[in-house]
Amino acid sequence: MDILRFITAGSVDDGKSTLIGRLLYDSKNILIDQLEQLEKQTKNKEAGPIDLALLTDGLRAEREQGITIDVAYRYFSTPKRKFIIADAPGHVQYTRNMITGASNASLIIVLVDARQGVVEQTRRHSIIASLLKIPHVVVAINKMDLVDFSEEVYTKIVADYASVAAQLGLKDITYVPISALQGDNIVDPSTKMDWYAGKPLLQLLEEVSIDEDINLTDPRFQVQFVLRPQTDELHDYRGYAGKVISGVYRKGDAVTILPAGIETRISKLEIAGEEVSEIFAPQSATILLADDIDISRGDSIVNSKNLPTTRNELDVLLCWMDEKTLQSGNKYYIQHNSQLQRAVVKEIFYRIDVNTLEHQPVEGQVKLNEVVKAKLKTSSQLVYDSYEKLRANGSAILIDETSNSTVAAVLFV
Amino acid sequence: MSNHHLNYLEQLEAESIHIFREIAAQFERPALLFSGGKDSITLVHLARKAFAPGKIPFPLVHIDTGHNFQEALDYRDAMAASIHADLIVRKVEDTIKAKSLTEAKGKFPSRNWLQTYTLLDTIEEFKFDACIGGARRDEEKARAKERIFSVRDDFGQWNPKLQRPELWNTYNGRINKGENVRVFPISNWTELDIWNYIKHENITLPSIYFSHERELIVHEGQLVALSDFVLRESTDVIVTKRIRYRTVGDMTCTAAVESNAVTLDQVISEITAAKISERGETRIDDRVTEAAMEDRKKNGYF
Numbered sequence: 001m002d003i004l005r006f007i008t009a010g011s012v013d014d015g016k017s018t019l020i021g022r023l024l025y026d027s028k029n030i031l032i033d034q035l036e037q038l039e040k041q042t043k044n045k046e047a048g049p050i051d052l053a054l055l056t057d058g059l060r061a062e063r064e065q066g067i068t069i070d071v072a073y074r075y076f077s078t079p080k081r082k083f084i085i086a087d088a089p090g091h092v093q094y095t096r097n098m099i100t101g102a103s104n105a106s107l108i109i110v111l112v113d114a115r116q117g118v119v120e121q122t123r124r125h126s127i128i129a130s131l132l133k134i135p136h137v138v139v140a141i142n143k144m145d146l147v148d149f150s151e152e153v154y155t156k157i158v159a160d161y162a163s164v165a166a167q168l169g170l171k172d173i174t175y176v177p178i179s180a181l182q183g184d185n186i187v188d189p190s191t192k193m194d195w196y197a198g199k200p201l202l203q204l205l206e207e208v209s210i211d212e213d214i215n216l217t218d219p220r221f222q223v224q225f226v227l228r229p230q231t232d233e234l235h236d237y238r239g240y241a242g243k244v245i246s247g248v249y250r251k252g253d254a255v256t257i258l259p260a261g262i263e264t265r266i267s268k269l270e271i272a273g274e275e276v277s278e279i280f281a282p283q284s285a286t287i288l289l290a291d292d293i294d295i296s297r298g299d300s301i302v303n304s305k306n307l308p309t310t311r312n313e314l315d316v317l318l319c320w321m322d323e324k325t326l327q328s329g330n331k332y333y334i335q336h337n338s339q340l341q342r343a344v345v346k347e348i349f350y351r352i353d354v355n356t357l358e359h360q361p362v363e364g365q366v367k368l369n370e371v372v373k374a375k376l377k378t379s380s381q382l383v384y385d386s387y388e389k390l391r392a393n394g395s396a397i398l399i400d401e402t403s404n405s406t407v408a409a410v411l412f413v
Numbered sequence: 414m415s416n417h418h419l420n421y422l423e424q425l426e427a428e429s430i431h432i433f434r435e436i437a438a439q440f441e442r443p444a445l446l447f448s449g450g451k452d453s454i455t456l457v458h459l460a461r462k463a464f465a466p467g468k469i470p471f472p473l474v475h476i477d478t479g480h481n482f483q484e485a486l487d488y489r490d491a492m493a494a495s496i497h498a499d500l501i502v503r504k505v506e507d508t509i510k511a512k513s514l515t516e517a518k519g520k521f522p523s524r525n526w527l528q529t530y531t532l533l534d535t536i537e538e539f540k541f542d543a544c545i546g547g548a549r550r551d552e553e554k555a556r557a558k559e560r561i562f563s564v565r566d567d568f569g570q571w572n573p574k575l576q577r578p579e580l581w582n583t584y585n586g587r588i589n590k591g592e593n594v595r596v597f598p599i600s601n602w603t604e605l606d607i608w609n610y611i612k613h614e615n616i617t618l619p620s621i622y623f624s625h626e627r628e629l630i631v632h633e634g635q636l637v638a639l640s641d642f643v644l645r646e647s648t649d650v651i652v653t654k655r656i657r658y659r660t661v662g663d664m665t666c667t668a669a670v671e672s673n674a675v676t677l678d679q680v681i682s683e684i685t686a687a688k689i690s691e692r693g694e695t696r697i698d699d700r701v702t703e704a705a706m707e708d709r710k711k712n713g714y715f
Contacts, residue, residue: 003421070576072557073550075603082421084601096578103580216417224434229467237466243431243582248417272430273465280417284430284463297438321578335583338438395581404564404587406577 001079004210007086007101007134009125010111015142019111019180020087024076026187027202071101080206095354095369096321098128099409103395106210107136109201110161114147114177118160124355126161130168131317131352131371131411133391135213137165137173138204144193145179151195168357174208176201214281218385219247219303220393223295224338227286239270239286240295245337245392247303248280249287254304257295259381263304265290281392298339300383308385308393312378313346315413317371317387322407324400325365326372334378334410336396342379343398349373373413387411422610425602426459431582432561432598433463433545437470439586440543440594444501446532447473449485450661451618452547452599454492455607458616459598460545461496472499474544476531478524479506480642480663488619503535520644521637521665533568536593543586543594551603561600567591608684612677621658622680624672628653635668659684 010016074085086101088094102108108129112122129137139161147153154177165173176185177196184190185200199207227239249255253266268288269279279285287301295301302308320326326345334343350359352371359373366372387394398408419427436443445460447453460469473493477486493500505524508531509516517523536544550557560576562584577585586594599607611618628639631650637643639651642665656669657680674680 001421002419003424070558073601074557075551075601077603077605082603082606100578100580104582211418214417224431225438227464227467231467234466241434241463243427270465272462282424282427283419284427284434333587335585337583338435392581395583397578397580397583397585399585399587404585404589406580406585409578409580 001077001081002210003082003084004107004205004208005084005086005105006107006109006205007088007098007105008109008111009088009098009129010142011119011121014111014113014121015180016087016111019109019140019142019178019186020074020085022180022183022186023083023085023202024074026183027076027078071097078202078206083205095124095128095319095371098125099132099319099321102128102132102134103409105132105134106213107138107205107208108134109138109140112139112141112157112161114141114143114150114153114157117157118164120355122161123164126164126168126170127354127357130170131319131354133387135172136208136210137170138201138208139173139175140180140201141175141177142180144177144184144190145182149177149184149190149192151193154193154196172208174198174204176204215246215390215392216248216280217246218306218308218390218393219249219253220245220308220385220390221249221285221287221301222337222339222383223297223299223301225297226295237288238292239288240301241286242284242301242338244279244281244283244285246281246390247306248278249285249303250278255287255289255301256304256307257293258300258302258308258383259310260293260295260299262291262293264293298337298341302383308383309412310381310383312381314376314378314382314384315349316374316376317352317411317413318345318366318374318398319409319411320366320368320370320372320407321409322400322405323368324403324405324407325367326408327365331401332407333399333401334376334382334396335399336382336384336410337393339382341382343376345374346377347375349375376410384412386413388413422606422613425599425606426462426610428582428601429459429598430463432584432596433460435584435586436543436545436596436598437464439584442539442541443471443543443545443596444474444539444541445469445471445545446547447475447489447500448547448661449475449481449489449619450547451607451611451622452549454488454616454618455599455602455610456545456547457492457496457498458614468497471545472501472539474501474503474535474539474541476528476535477502477504477506478528478663479504480524480640480665482619482621482638482658482661482664484619484621485661501535501539503531503538505531507531508534520632520646522642522644523666524663525666541593542588543596545596545598547599548597549602549604549607550597550600556600559597559600561597562586563595563597564588565593565595571595605681605684608677608681612681619661621661624655624657624675626653626655627669629656629669636671637668638664640664 008016072087076083088097088101110125141157158175178185187202222242223240224242227241256263267290269276270286328348331344348362351362385393394412396410397406400407505528560579629636657672659670674683
């Protein structure tokens with residue numbers, strides 16, 4: 001049993017909340033007291049005895065205003081998998097929320113209303129999925145009940161989406177016709193769509209292969225915390241605690257400390273204080289080295305035969321997430337995993353329209369929910385890979401020095 | 414297929430250890446809020462793994478409402494001693510006296526609301542900049558939207574509209590003076606994940622988590638332990654039953670579950686079969702208003 005993290009993308013009326021509610025309900029992850037509360041709240045009795053959309057309803061502040069503030073996380077499991085859903089709302093600030101939810105997702109469900117087909121929103125969600133390199137895409141064509149479960153409608157939408165996906169370079173795409181409201185093709189194959197030969201949605205989610213999404217070929221490790229117990233029996237112990245970002249490390253490996261460029265060997269590997277012969281992504285581990293070297297938080301320990309990029313001037317995509325705008329010349333903190341340093345936005349090349357992927361000139365400021373390509377200069381060397389090559393080592397955040405807010409998602413080009 | 418594969422509990426553990434190390438590195442004075450319940454016991458276990466072979470580099474803090482189960486207090490003291498942890502205990506009773514606070518009335522007077530005062534005073538007293546808690550997002554609606562690093566203002570308040578975006582596994586713990594951060598390393602665990610992990614790791618729990626005989630008041634279908642802290646009335650229906658606890662909070666606001674489960678396996682199979690959520694079954698205080706948790710969090714509650 002492993003974990004699949006996925007995000008659901010849909011605009012306001014695509015039935016996203018109903019779909020999530022349906023997945024929780026049909027996989028028997030809803031309990032009696034939660035159901036009773038739902039029945040109490042269900043006002044729209046036409047939708048059935050209970051309104052599944054209410055299951056994902058959030059805070060009172062949101063209910064009063066009929067809006068969703070932010071990304072919420074939902075959990076359910078089947079005997080095959082544990083699932084974590086990032087549920088991002090479908091309207092204002094959508095880009096920001098969707099990028100947040102997408103950052104940890106291995107899969108995206110793009111919801112398409114069968115009556116509407118592929119619309120601008122669908123394109124936008126798919127563009128964000130391609131920018132964030134979500135490895136797996138499931139296009140769920142919803143509300144099939146409202147188009148008489150028509151194969152023709154389904155086939156046309158599949159063809160339309162395939163051309164969008166081809167433009168965006170999206171790869172692993174699966175299509176499924178569903179009715180979230182009536183439960184068709186959610187857990188069991190629908191009896192009303194015999195023409196569909198594929199698997200129902202939950203089975204797709206249970207069976208999609210995600211092992212290869214973890215990079216085990218490029219060893220990357222950043223020091224989070226230096227363990228120095230300084231007790232009598234551990235007097236000389238100096239362990240570098242951190243997460244294996246990618247790849248595999250073995251005892252005896254020749255490694256290079258970056259950005260310093262010093263070479264040494266791994267003398268010992270530990271997990272939770274116990275010696276092991278190898279460590280691999282995404283384990284939290286501790287590395288001990290053969291030589292006494294000055295290493296601190298944020299330094300990278302990489303295999304000497306496989307080095308990442310080390311630079312202090314680099315091109316990035318910035319997804320802007322703050323009400324305060326960005327201008328060329330602004331200074332920030334950049335946090336790349338555990339490494340924090342200062343950065344200045346040297347130049348803004350162009351804005352990427354998230355509806356069309358067009359490049360547009362930027363006059364003046366970059367606003368909330370905009371995506372731009374820019375050049376950053378950092379105060380010291382940054383040790384990274386491109387986001388394209390290695391998601392886990394190719395991303396960072398910008399932090400406002402005065403408010404301490406996280407103001408941008410950074411993807412290294 | 415390689416053997417470089419983590420199962421779901423190993424993945425959750427790796428993520429939580431990563432979070433613990435971020436806390437230790439990013440903050441000057443973190444503290445782990447320890448209640449004696451299974452979630453905070455799991456937290457301590459994960460923290461030990463994160464910093465082994467060293468000891469946990471921050472204290473355990475218990476906000477003692479005075480309404481605790483003795484078994485949980487005994488467990489707390491024994492555990493802190495065995496792992497050589499620094500244990501700080503601050504009593505709600507003392508805050509009530511010092512600040513002339515008014516206690517809740519009623520049959521089951523809850524100090525749940527008042528413990529926020531003691532918590533905020535303790536944060537002030539020790540200048541804690543990060544408090545680590547065992548909240549999980551599957552528990553409740555307000556929790557589902559909270560970040561792993563959740564910034565609170567100098568009144569300890571949570572503002573759901575002003576949360577920082579939390580991307581990838583990058584945690585921004587930078588704060589201004591007076592602010593502090595609540596950190597939830599087991600945000601992505603569910604109740605069942607916790608139980609399965611406790612079993613897998615062979616973690617010892619306080620005895621009240623397993624079937625035992627107890628005198629109880631039957632109140633609106635819930636079983637509440639008879640104690641000095643609840644108001645007894647002549648109309649009370651008192652029963653003696655074999656029960657266990659699914660969550661361990663105050664004696665006044667935690668309901669028992671009838672059970673003969675004496676082993677972890679038996680407890681897990683009962684929970685797997687249970688059709689009522691953890692909070693719905695055992696937390697009396699959340700039933701007061703639907704938005705109870707949202708309100709308490711906004712006021713500085715955990």
